[in-house]
Each structure stands twice: as C-alpha cells, then as structure tokens.
Amino acid sequence: MNPQEHNESHRLTASGIPLKPTYGPEDLPESVRRGVESSPGSPPFTRGAYPEMYRSKLWRIFQLSGFGDPTDMNERLKFLLEAGETGIIVKHDRMTDDHLYDVDHPEIEERREDVGLTGTVTVGLRDYETIMDGIPVGDVYCKPGGGVPQSAPYTQSCYWSVASKRGIPLDAISGTGQSDFFLTYLGCPMREQIPPKAALRFNLDLIDWCTERMPRWVPVSIAGYNGADSGLTAHQELGAVFANAIEYIDGTLARGKYGIDDFIHGIGGVNFRTSMDIMEDIAKLRAARKIWSDLLQNRYGVTDPAKLRLRIHVVTAGSSMTYQEPLNNIVRGTVMALAAVLGGTQSLGVSGYDEAMSIPSDHAHLMSIRIQQILQEETNLEAVADPLGGSYFLENLTEELETRALDFLAEIEGRGGFVSTIEDGWLMDQANDAQMKAFAQIETGEKGIVGVNSHLVSDPIVDVKAFEGRSGQEAWDNAMSRLTELRRTRSKREADRAVASLCSQLESEENVVPAVMDAVQADVTIGEIGDSFRKTLGNWTPSARIWS
Amino acid sequence: MSGVRVLIAKTSLDGHWRGTSVVARALRDAGFEVIYAGEMRSQEIVNAAKDEDVQLVGLNIGGRVEVAIRIVKALEDAGLGDLPVMAGGTLPETAIRSLEEQGVTCFPPGSSLRDIVDTAESLTSQAP
Numbered sequence: 001m002n003p004q005e006h007n008e009s010h011r012l013t014a015s016g017i018p019l020k021p022t023y024g025p026e027d028l029p030e031s032v033r034r035g036v037e038s039s040p041g042s043p044p045f046t047r048g049a050y051p052e053m054y055r056s057k058l059w060r061i062f063q064l065s066g067f068g069d070p071t072d073m074n075e076r077l078k079f080l081l082e083a084g085e086t087g088i089i090v091k092h093d094r095m096t097d098d099h100l101y102d103v104d105h106p107e108i109e110e111r112r113e114d115v116g117l118t119g120t121v122t123v124g125l126r127d128y129e130t131i132m133d134g135i136p137v138g139d140v141y142c143k144p145g146g147g148v149p150q151s152a153p154y155t156q157s158c159y160w161s162v163a164s165k166r167g168i169p170l171d172a173i174s175g176t177g178q179s180d181f182f183l184t185y186l187g188c189p190m191r192e193q194i195p196p197k198a199a200l201r202f203n204l205d206l207i208d209w210c211t212e213r214m215p216r217w218v219p220v221s222i223a224g225y226n227g228a229d230s231g232l233t234a235h236q237e238l239g240a241v242f243a244n245a246i247e248y249i250d251g252t253l254a255r256g257k258y259g260i261d262d263f264i265h266g267i268g269g270v271n272f273r274t275s276m277d278i279m280e281d282i283a284k285l286r287a288a289r290k291i292w293s294d295l296l297q298n299r300y301g302v303t304d305p306a307k308l309r310l311r312i313h314v315v316t317a318g319s320s321m322t323y324q325e326p327l328n329n330i331v332r333g334t335v336m337a338l339a340a341v342l343g344g345t346q347s348l349g350v351s352g353y354d355e356a357m358s359i360p361s362d363h364a365h366l367m368s369i370r371i372q373q374i375l376q377e378e379t380n381l382e383a384v385a386d387p388l389g390g391s392y393f394l395e396n397l398t399e400e401l402e403t404r405a406l407d408f409l410a411e412i413e414g415r416g417g418f419v420s421t422i423e424d425g426w427l428m429d430q431a432n433d434a435q436m437k438a439f440a441q442i443e444t445g446e447k448g449i450v451g452v453n454s455h456l457v458s459d460p461i462v463d464v465k466a467f468e469g470r471s472g473q474e475a476w477d478n479a480m481s482r483l484t485e486l487r488r489t490r491s492k493r494e495a496d497r498a499v500a501s502l503c504s505q506l507e508s509e510e511n512v513v514p515a516v517m518d519a520v521q522a523d524v525t526i527g528e529i530g531d532s533f534r535k536t537l538g539n540w541t542p543s544a545r546i547w548s
Numbered sequence: 549m550s551g552v553r554v555l556i557a558k559t560s561l562d563g564h565w566r567g568t569s570v571v572a573r574a575l576r577d578a579g580f581e582v583i584y585a586g587e588m589r590s591q592e593i594v595n596a597a598k599d600e601d602v603q604l605v606g607l608n609i610g611g612r613v614e615v616a617i618r619i620v621k622a623l624e625d626a627g628l629g630d631l632p633v634m635a636g637g638t639l640p641e642t643a644i645r646s647l648e649e650q651g652v653t654c655f656p657p658g659s660s661l662r663d664i665v666d667t668a669e670s671l672t673s674q675a676p
Contacts, residue, residue: 095561107561110589110618114560114611188563191587230566319566323657356657357640432569439570443661452658466640472614542586 014277014438015233017400023392032399035290040344040385042305043297045289046398047386048344049309054382058086059340060141060347061372062313066091066119067359067469069478070130073120077135079362083369087141087175087347090131091119091359092155096479098148098184099192100530103479116475118359119145123483125520128158129165138168142175143221148190149199152179152206152220153516154529161521174216176269176313179203180223181244185422185540186431187226194533195540196419202512204251209513211263218269220248225315227427228273231435234284235401239408240427241270242291243418249300260300261307268292268310269346275317276332278339282388283397285312285343291402313347314340321355325451326464329353334371341375342388348372354464361467425542483525490523498522499532506536550579552672554604557585557593559619560611567636567657568608574661575606575668590622597628603672609637613646620650632671634664 011019020027028036040048050056063085066073077088093116095101101108103115103123115121122128128144137159144159146152156177163173179202184193194202203220210219224232224241232240248267252258272288274281292310296302316336321329333350340348350368352360360368376382388394412421421427441447448454469475498519505515519529556572558565568584576582583600585593597605605623609616620633635647636655644654653671655664 094563098563099561107589111560111611111615113614114562117611118562189565190561190563357638432573435566435570436573439661449658453660466638466642468640 013234013280013397014275015235015280015401015404017280017397017404023396025392027392027396029399032395035286035398036390036395040389043308044293045309046286047389049289049311049346051385053344053385054341054376055385058376058382059345059372060087061085061369062087062089062141062143062347063349063360063365063368064089064091064315065360065365066093066145067467068116068120068475069470070120070122070127072116072470072475073131074133074135076362076365077131080365080369081135081140083366084373085369087143088135089143089349090145090155090159092145092147092151093121093475094118094188094190096121096526097145097151097155098190100150100154100526100533102525102527103476103483105527108476112473112476115473115479116470121475121479122158122526123479124486124523124525125158125161126486126523127482128162132159132162137163137166138172142173143178144175145178147178147180147223148184148193149179149181149202150184150194150530150533152177153202153513154520154526156206157513157517157520161517170214171216173214176218176221177206178223178271179206179220180226180271181418181422182223182226182230182240185542186428187230189428189542191539192530192534193540194537196422198533198537200247200251200419203248204255205511205513207248207252207263207266208255208257208511210266211258215265217266219266221269221271221313222248222267223271225271225273227431228275229317229319231431231433231438232427233434234277234280235404236408236430236434237272238284238288238291238401238405239412240418241272241288242295242405243409243412243421245270245292246295246413247418260296260302261304264296264300264302264307268307269313270310271313271315273317274314274336274339274343276320276335278335278342279394279397280401281336281339282343283394283401285314285340285345286386286394286398287402287405288312289344290398291405311346312344313349314343314345315349316340316351318351318355321351321353322449322452323356325460325462326353326356327462328451329355330367330371333368334375337371337375338381341381344386354467357464358466358468361465364467428542486523486525494522495519495524495528498524499528502529502532503536506532551581552579552604553581553583553600553602554606554668554672555583555585555593555597555600555602556606556608557596558587558608558610559615560609561587562610563587564610570661571606571608571636571664574665578665578669580604580668590619593619594622594626594628597623597631598626603631604668605631605633606668607633607635607637607652609635609639609643613639613643616643616647616652617650620647620652634667634671636664
C-alpha cells in the first residue's frame with residue numbers, strides 16, 4: 001500500500017467507527033460536556049476513578065502467572081514479587097482446575113504431558129499451602145485463581161483457608177476472584193462446565209458471602225478481556241460487560257438480603273482488554289466508567305458518589321502478540337500498556353512477548369513488569385490525571401463508544417439478558433462474526449501486522465524459545481504422587497462427610513461457599529468437588545451452531 | 549472442494565477455540581464439509597474420523613506435541629495412516645519438527661488462511 005492509497009482509504013477504528021482526518025470544536029456536542037467538564041474522581045468518572053489518580057495510588061502491577069508444580073508456582077511468585085509486582089495472580093492448570101478433574105481422571109491421563117503447561121496443578125488444599133509458602137498472604141493483594149465459575153469457590157476457599165490457618169482474619173485480606181462468564185462460555189468454552197444458570201447462582205453466592213464477611217475482597221470480576229480477545233469489538237465488550245453486571249445486581253437484589261449500596265462494590269471491579277487501536281481503547285475505559293456511574297444512578301438510584309465508581313483492571317491483548325519476531329511484542333506490550341494507563345486503569349497485566357508460543361518465561365514475565373515500571377517511573381505520565389481529557393478526538397470517540405455500547409446493551413436485554421444470550425449462542429455468534437472480519441482484514445493485507453504480513457525479512461535474526469516449564473509428564477507424575485499421598489493420609493470419614501454435605505447443600509438453595517470451604521479443609525480433592533457439581537448440577541453443552 | 553469432509557478437533561483441554569473456529573469457518577467457506585468435534589481423546593478422534601468418513605483431519609494443538617503424536621499414531625494403528633493430518637496452534641519450532649517427521653503439515657500462529665485452505669485442497673485432491 002503506498003502512502004497515497006493510505007490517505008484516501010476509508011479509515012475505521014478496530015470496532016468499525018469511521019475516523020475523520022482531524023477533529024475540532026464541532027465534534028464536541030453539548031451532550032459530551034457533562035463528562036468532559038467533570039473532575040477526575042467525581043461522577044460520571046469519565047476522567048478517572050480518583051481525584052489525583054496515580055499521584056494518590058499507582059496502578060497495581062498484576063501479572064498472570066503459573067505453571068508446573070505448586071513449588072514452581074511459589075518460586076515464580078517470589079520472583080515476580082522481587083521484581084516489583086504489586087499484586088499476585090495464581091494461574092491454575094486449565095485441564096485439572098477449570099474442569100475440576102483429579103489428575104487420574106481418564107481425560108487427564110490421556111493428555112498427561114499437557115498437565116502443568118497452562119498453570120499450576122493442585123490436587124487439594126495442601127498444594128495451596130505450598131503455593132503460598134513464604135508469601136505474605138495478609139499483606140499482598142491476590143487473585144487466587146478461579147477463572148471459571150465452577151472452580152471459583154474451590155480456589156478461593158483454598159486461599160482463604162491458608163489465611164485462616166495463619167491466623168489472618170478474612171476481613172483483613174484483600175484480593176479478587178474472577179469467576180467469569182466470558183472465559184467459560186464464550187472465550188474458551190470447555191466440556192463439563194456447570195450450566196450458566198448454576199454459574200450465576202455460584203457468583204451470587206460468592207457476592208453474598210463476601211458482602212457479609214470480606215469487605216476488602218472483590219468476589220467476582222467480569223472479564224471483558226475474554227470476550228474481546230474472542231472477537232467482541234470495543235462497544236460490544238462494553239455492552240456485554242454491563243449486561244453481565246446487571247444480572248449480578250438484579251440477582252442479588254432479588255434475593256432480598258442486601259440493598260444495592262451494601263454489595264455494589266463487589267461487582268464494580270471489572271476487567272477490559274486494550275489492544276493496538278489505542279485511542280479507541282483509551283476511550284473505551286473512559287466510556288466504561290461513565291456508563292457504570294450513569295447506570296447505577298439512573299436505574300438503581302445509587303446516590304453515594306463513592307458507590308458509583310468503576311475500578312478497572314486491564315490485560316493487554318494476547319491476540320496482538322505475534323509468533324513471528326516475538327521481541328516486537330515488547331513494543332506492542334508497551335503501546336497497549338500505555339493505552340491502559342492513559343485510560344486510567346487501576347491495575348494492569350501486560351501479556352508476555354512469548355504469548356503466541358507458550359506461557360511466559362521468567363524473562364518475558366520480567367519484561368512485562370519492566371514495561372510497567374518504566375511507564376511509572378521514567379515518563380512523568382503518573383503526574384496528571386486523565387492527561388488526554390478534552391481532546392476533540394478522544395472525547396468524541398468516548399461518546400460514540402458509549403452510544404454504541406448502550407445500544408448493544410439494550411439489544412442483549414431485549415434478547416432476555418446476558419445469560420440468555422450466552423445460553424442460546426447469540427453472543428458467541430456476535431464474537432465469531434466480528435472475529436472473522438478482523439481476520440479477513442489481516443488476510444487481505446488491509447491491516448498490516450509487522451513481521452507477519454508486512455515488512456517481512458528473510459532472517460529475523462533473534463530467536464526466542466518457547467517456555468516449556470516441566471518437561472514431559474513430570475508435573476503429572478508429581479501430582480499423581482501428591483494425590484495418592486493426600487488420599488492415603490486424610491481422614492476418609494471426614495472427607496466423605498464433607499462431600500455428602502456439599503452435595504446436599506448443592507441440591508438445596510443454600511449458599512455453596514461454606515460447603516466448598518468445609519470440603520477443602522477436609523482434604524476433599526479437586527476432582528471430588530467437581531464430581532459433586534456434575535452429579536447435582538449437570539453440564540453445559542455449547543450451542544452446536546457455534547462452529548457450524 | 550465441495551463435499552470433501554474434514555474433521556476438526558482439539559487435542560488439549562485448554563478451551564481456546566479462536567484459531568480452531570476461524571480455520572473451521574475458512575474451510576467451510578471454501579466448500580469443505582467441516583465436522584467440528586471439539587476436545588477429543590485419541591480414540592474418539594479415530595472413531596469420529598471413521599464414522600464421519602473424513603478425508604482430512606485438522607488438529608488444534610494447545611498443549612504438548614506428545615499428545616498430538618499419540619493421536620497421529622492412533623490413526624495409523626487404526627489403519628488410517630494415509631489420512632492426511634494438518635495441525636495448528638501454539639506450536640514451538642521443536643514441536644513443528646516432531647510433527648513434520650510424522651507427516652503432519654503445520655501452521656503456527658500468523659499463518660495465512662489462504663495457505664491453510666490451499667494445503668487442505670491439495671492434500672485431499674490426491675486422496676483416493
């Protein structure tokens with residue numbers, strides 16, 4: 001493409017919003033004034049969640065991490081903390097944890113070499129004690145795992161139990177769950193997941209439980225990232241995230257135990273993706289805060305400004321990271337991190353430069369932290385809140401995204417709400433269609449990806465090796481030994497009692513969290529907890545038309 | 549390639565469907581009849597390949613190469629050694645070498661959909 005063609009072509013944002021060559025005062029209609037003229041830290045929060053933003057509190061450096069044995073996980077966490085990470089995330093093995101399978105389950109035995117490749121393997125609470133060995137549980141902000149709703153009560157119960165065993169009261173520990181619908185039913189749909197309605201119940205149980213006992217814990221964190229990296233465009237991601245939040249709010253209100261002011265803090269910590277269209281993503285984060293503030297005020301009558309504040313975690317797009325010339329991804333990570341910071345994120349994870357070939361090596365992890373530290377300490381960016389506020393282009397784009405997001409939200413609600421559009425596959429179709437369009441742009445060369453479809457060189461010079469973690473089936477062998485040991489040394493009677501009690505709790509309408517907590521403390525294995533769920537709640541089957 | 553049947557399966561339980569779904573759609577748009585099998589064990593893939601009478605198997609690999617090779621060997625053991633196999637996913641170079649030794653054609657991230665479709669057409673046009 002020569003520069004001439006470049007200028008004449010019709011330019012759009014990644015989500016398809018037309019772009020003009022320049023923006024001016026005429027692009028700031030009266031309607032944007034309320035957001036533009038507000039102060040950071042005040043409703044509608046377009047300009048930031050807090051008055052002084054990063055001067056009062058820097059964003060949290062919060063990287064996804066985990067592989068191999070619990071000892072590997074522990075070692076990596078200590079490495080990341082030493083490098084300057086300010087919150088920790090425990091990533092579990094997707095095969096065993098997300099499916100709640102013991103390592104001797106036939107589905108796992110067949111794929112034993114894969115165990116530990118996507119996260120650390122736990123067989124029960126004892127492994128969680130190993131993961132947290134020497135980690136200051138009471139002092140560090142932690143996301144203990146539980147990306148999918150069915151594993152969220154297990155992983156959080158394990159973490160909370162480690163804290164209790166150390167004598168740290170639950171109301172003193174801070175961190176976040178995830179328990180995300182986008183991951184489970186849209187981004188990475190897997191077999192043997194509890195159905196969406198059961199997942200909703202679990203999440204409402206977590207909200208209930210934490211509201212009563214854990215004021216510093218965010219029980220659920222809606223992860224728009226997982227929708228966006230599966231294709232949803234910027235405004236679709238926004239609309240779907242808030243449609244999901246509405247289900248949590250309405251569900252909790254319907255239980256009649258709490259008023260919205262009691263629990264809304266636990267729902268207002270969400271996650272978005274930033275990608276390479278950085279102006280659109282900066283606008284997206286600003287629009288998100290405004291939509292949330294207006295929604296709570298107008299629909300739910302929330303008046304306390306502190307309750308209207310949306311807190312945002314950003315993960316940079318893994319899908320933007322290329323397999324070819326992987327060191328270019330350090331630049332991409334920096335650019336996407338910049339979008340998160342200029343959009344006013346509260347915490348940030350930068351995807352590893354080796355993302356397209358493996359989970360992060362220690363060096364890739366270090367680079368993700370260094371990118372953030374360089375932005376925090378060497379740029380002066382943290383000195384002024386909402387540094388781009390007032391930009392004709394950005395304010396116009398913020399409003400355009402808000403309008404489109406509210407339309408998408410209305411469409412979801414018109415289709416029966418978020419869970420309905422998950423159940424019938426509609427939301428998945430939207431993601432899939434958008435994703436095909438994005439791929440087509442790369443395929444035709446309309447969108448250039450340096451080193452992949454443009455500016456190719458015959459020898460990219462630098463070679464990066466995929467991080468392999470533990471080799472062969474070592475992590476599986478080690479987990480088998482721990483599982484055997486756990487079964488041999490626990491009180492079988494106590495474990496059986498806890499499983500029976502969990503099953504009866506699942507069949508009742510009672511909160512599931514205390515029963516899972518009881519089970520992990522009775523050394524019930526992860527697979528036995530999963531079996532209890534499968535027996536009482538059944539499984540979700542992805543809509544067949546997803547791939548047809 | 550109208551009516552040529554291709555089985556698409558995931559070898560690992562990681563759940564990521566993005567690449568698989570895009571490739572499945574591209575093949576379907578090129579006229580292939582795509583049977584999307586999702587996450588399957590080796591014997592299930594062998595059974596599906598036989599039952600569905602496919603002329604090509606496409607594997608998405610989100611885990612280690614040993615698991616994929618177990619599937620290729622299971623196909624051979626079941627007398628389906630002539631069935632062409634293509635693979636994509638997060639494939640380190642060492643994995644690509646091992647798979648190519650088994651006769652599997654590999655497409656790492658960033659591969660062109662056109663190349664994938666062309667290869668699928670050429671592999672199946674020689675089929676009996």
